[in-house]
Amino acid sequence: MISLVMFLTVLFFLLLGIPVAFVFGTVAIIFALFSPELGLDVFSILPFRIFGIMSNTTLMAVPLFIAMGLVLEKSKMAENLLLSMSALFKNVRGGLAVSVVVVGAMLAASTGIASASVVMMSVIALPLMLKAGYDKSLVSGTIASSGTLGLIIPPSIILIILGDVISVSVGELFLGAILPGLVLVGLYILYILIYSYLKPEVAPAYNNVQNVSLKEIIFSIVPPLLLMAAVLGSIFVGIASPTESAAFGVLGSVLLAKLNKSLDFEMLKYASLETVKLSGMIFMILIGATAFSLVFNELGGTDMVLEFFTQDIADVWAFIAIAMFSIFILGFFIDFIEISFIIVPILVPVMEAFGIDPIWFAVLIALNLQTSFLTPPFGLSLFFLKGAAGDTIKTMQIYKGIIPFILLQLLALGLVIIFPDLVFAFI
Structure with a gap:
């Protein structure tokens, strides 16, 4: 006791x-x-x-991926991507919101840092969506949820941490998270398109987008795709470890910044100092x-938890239900890093006792932890969005807007629980 x-x-x-x-x-x-x-x-x-x-060589990847994300944050890559995607979807109802989701997914696969993605999307997409006449609640939900895709889409910092805590290959964990991440992106887009069709006034077609040539679209989309392919591909095919590919990613992000003519001493200073702060905190x-x-x-805490689940409950699905519910509720009040370091190690012995696949279990936890960025009162994405929006959007409009996206995240979690092959499709 x-x-x-x-x-x-x-x-x-x-x-x-x-x-x-x-x-x-x-x-x-x-x-x-x-x-x-x-x-x-x-x-x-x-x-x-x-x-x-x-x-620990695996954990060495954390500061490297953080540095990579911070350099990309200042490289104008997100701004160029959003303008290009907006041009592609300019005549589609809800097309601007779909563009934000697609760009959020690409940023997630390029940076792995949810906070950086939310700030970038808030600064760039928020004024554009409000100017287009979008409903403020839909704007809030789209930006906040798209920014948090970095928690499930590789190379995710939380996947690296979970890989170390649960003692599984980070490369396999990245592979296991790809399809669930894409399913979540698909659910977001499907919801936006259906909602926009049923209520045209919340997301009108926006064709007042500056003309962007095909060459400019290709030039803004291809470089980040190449960076994603180089970083993740080197891990998946076994050429490099996550740490080595993260180091390559930092170099690639600096080259992208140079390509966008945004590389200078102030940017490198900002990225270096913020990397030290965030890494030191973790x-x-x-x-x-x-x-x-x-x-x-x-004090026998792990033995007590193990005995409770394996002897008192003795049901694997009851354990999964209680574990997922506990993580979801704790996500309302404490940060995902804290949950990873305090809750997950307690659950690992029970997971092993029940013979649950650690890759599948880690992906479930990552999907669940993603909701902690959106759930009030302490959802970090909500703070970042409110800070960028100022008085333009009220707090209650933000809360109203994120509810459908939280439900979509829980739906994705349920799909991965029911269909485990979603995790093992690429492994």
């Missing part, structure tokens, strides 16, 4: 908004200090675990979570 109290204590402090890494580390120290059977000696092996994290959380899991396991 002490381990259960420890777990609830962590959740309580997280909800108070205290920095995650310090919550994990402090709670671990307090419970170790006041547990008679443990004491601070339990941390004697912590330096070896931290050294293992720092020397690894500090990971170190704090390692201290937490060390004490939690010593």
